Structure formats: C-alpha cells, structure tokens
Amino acid sequence: MTETRDIPELTRRGVLAGLGGTLLLAAMPVPVRADQPLVEEAIRTLFLDKPRAEGKITLTLPPLAETGNNVPIKVVVDSPMDGPQRPKRAVILAVLNPRAVVGEMIWGPGAAKAEFSTNMRLSGTQDVIVIAELADGTLWQTQTRVTVTVGACDTLSIRY
Amino acid sequence: MPNTRIKVPATAKAGEAVPIRAIIQHPMENGYRVTSQGSPVPVDIVTDFVCTYDGNEVFRVKLEPGISANPYFEFYLTATKSGPVEFWWRDQHGEETTASAHLEVT
C-alpha cells in the first residue's frame, strides 16, 4: 500500500470557516502594544498591565537620523497641568535597542509644562514609543518610526 | 567633577513658564562598545538628573544607556519667587555633580 501524508482536506466547510476567522480578526481592534517581547516586559515592569490608549502625546523625532548616536527627541503631553489629569511621568522606549527603556522623565510640582527635549541613541531603524502617565493613573501612548541610516564610517570599528 | 552648562534666564515674571536647559559632559558609555582588541568597554553612565526650584522638584530623569553622550535636557519651570535653580546629576558610581543659577522673578 502506498504511504500517503496526512493532508488536511480542503473542504468547502473549511474554506468558509477560515474566511470567517480572517474577517473576525480584521474586525477586532488592534491592541495597542509594542512589537518585541522584551519591550512588552519592560512596559509591564513599569506600568503593570494597565490599558494604554493612543493619543495626547506629540512626539517630534527626525524622520531620518544619520548616525543613531544623537537623535533629538521632543515630547509634549497635551493634558491640563492643573487637576487630576496632570502628566506625571513619561517613558521613552526604543523597540529594537538592546535595552528597551531609554529614559524615564518625571515632572515635579515645579514643572510648568509637560514637555521636554533630549537626545537619544537608536541602534537602527525602529519605532520609538513614548508612554505618559497622568496623575489619575491613566496611560497614554504614541509611536513613531525613525529611519537610521548606516554610513560607511559607522561600520568601521577602529581604534581612532 | 564633569563639566556642566546650564541656561536659566536672568529674569522672569511670576507665573511664567521659564525654559531651562542643562547639559553635562559625560561619555555615557553604553556597555556595548568594544575596543580594537575585542574587550568590551564597561558601562559608565549618568543615572539621575534632578532640577529643583523654590523647594519643589521641577524635572527628574532616570537615565539609561539609551540617552546620548553629553546628556542634554530642556524643560520648563513655573516662576514663583526669586531664588536659585538647582541642578543635580549622579552617575552610576554615586558621584554627584551640582550646578545652580539664580532666577530673578518680578
């Protein structure tokens, strides 16, 4: 008797079930989450499993960074500074960096605006995520892709 | 003590949002670089930065190796009364660096 592989049968029922499944997935809202498991872990350590909504943050990053060594980043959280919605802190994460968390910035009582600028390092083209926590505990998130080019000079690891 | 530069405007009106800038000279060795001989360069970073004014914390940062060398920050404080704006950095070895500038509030 000739041996036959176990081939799943392509029945009409199967095709309809498959199609239905795909449509169901498409209809579901895509959860707001980071791509890499390490980033997920970092976020969980900082914010537990609290839900994060998109919005409120204006993230200014250059679309193209020549070396990843000095990428200027500006974060503005659009939330009133008085009252329970005052931004408390913001965390910058780089999805593909060896360490996901780049920095944690905390606005104290003396801060006038929920805004800051700094320079960060990016190990390559990737998404930068900023998560802001307001005084009432709610979390807001935004994400931008930065293209980091590889210059010839960066590929040389030489003593000078 | 590593070199620092701070920029605090000389005067401000009460209630005004005052832009503050601070930079410290530090290589922020991320621990992923290798010498030409192949041995890794150990991590050496500034870990904390705090700016205080009028008894309140204005801005605090927990730095990671992902912050660029010579860390630079720009932020805003609310001008209340005349006094010093204090800056404090601490690196992973516990070494502290301070700077301060006077803000005259009218």
Next chain:
Amino acid sequence: MRLFAPLIAIAAAFGAATVLGETTPPAAISGYDFLTPENQALQDDEFANPGMLWVETGARLWGESCASCHAEGSMAGVAARYPQWDERLGRVINLEQRINNERQTRLGLEPLVYESEELLGLTAFISNQSRGMPIDVKIDGPAAGSFARGRDFFYARRGQLNLSCANCHEQHVGDHLRAETISQGQTNGFPIYRALWQEMGSTHRMFAWCNVAVRAEPYELGSQEYVDLELFQRWRSTGLTIETPAIRR
C-alpha cells in the same frame, strides 16, 4: 594608436589642472552643508552644541594660564591663519603645536598631549574666537615646501584599499558610501564634535582615522606629515569660514 593622442591630451589637461590649481583651490563646500537639518540646528545652537563644553574647558584653562599675557578677545583671527610658518622653530606648525610651544617657552609648562581634554579645550576655545572668519593661510615663501608635501599627501594613494584622499573627497563628492554622502573633507570646523566618536576630535585624529579606514598605517598625531596635510587642507578650505566647534557625522 589613434586613441593615444586624445588620451595624452586628457592626461595633460588633468595634470595641468592639478598644477594650475595651486593658485586657486576648487570651490569649497563646508561639511555643514552635508549635515542633516537636525545636526545643522545643533551646530548653530550655541548652548546645546556639545562642542561648547570643550570650548568652556578651554576658556577656563585660558583664564588660568594664557590670560596672564593675552588680553580678552585677542585671539580673534588667529586660528584662521594656522597652520603657519614659525620662524623660531623653522617649520610650519599648527595651532596645537603653537599652544604647546607658547606654554613651554613662556610659562615653563609641560606640553599637552594630543587629544587630551586640555589641548582640545584650548584649541577649541581659540578657534571659536575666530568663528565666522574666513580661512586665510599662507602657502608661499617658507611654507611652500610644506604645502607641496601636503598636496602630494592628499593625492597619493595609500593603504590596503589603495585610495588617496582625492579619490573620495575630490572625485566622488556627493556620491554615497553606503548611506553616507561623501563630503569634501574640509577642515574649517575643527576641532569637531563627531557623532561617531561622541566627543571632540582634532584634525590629526581625523587624518589618522581616515588613514586607518583605508587600511593604511597612520602617522603620529602631531607629525610633520599631518601638519603639512593640514596646511594643504586649510588652503583647500579657502572661501569657508571657521565653524568651530562643528558637528560632524
């Protein structure tokens, strides 16, 4: 056989251009124009420019030693003239060597090591005093020999990759090495804050880096070969202004 005549003509024209180019260098484009807008903004920002940290170190050292003879602001225009012929030493020297020479002869201090915080700081501070001033080096008279050697260095192939400075920085300006656009390799911004090094570097460090990049044995920082090359390079920058402390990739 017929091909030889036009080929010889082209070669002669090329050779003539190289010799004729001695009087006026080709139009100079600063490294600033090859930067991304963010890096250009960073260079223009007097506070956030990390190179200013070294300028401040230099200002502090200046106040401690040099200010005993030199008045405030007296260094304006000085850096734009270096490298230049030094009568006492009998050779062309660059700014770093002038600083060390002055410290030794006038103040009896030890010479500062190349790429040390102090020497970078002082060079950056003095060059910063000439910021915005056009480069103005002398290549005639006693400096002619040094200039000729520097020019030969620039056009000589070297290293395992067998490339000369001119191969990239003259013949392929605007082309790409991976994602990087090749610049003219001008030196009007030195000492520079280089993003790759994440710290300040001198002209000679850059030369040594470039030499090692084509897998050639680098010369010593402060060697006469590099000073000669520096003189030729500064002459190539004629038309550009001093940009110290510049931001470069």
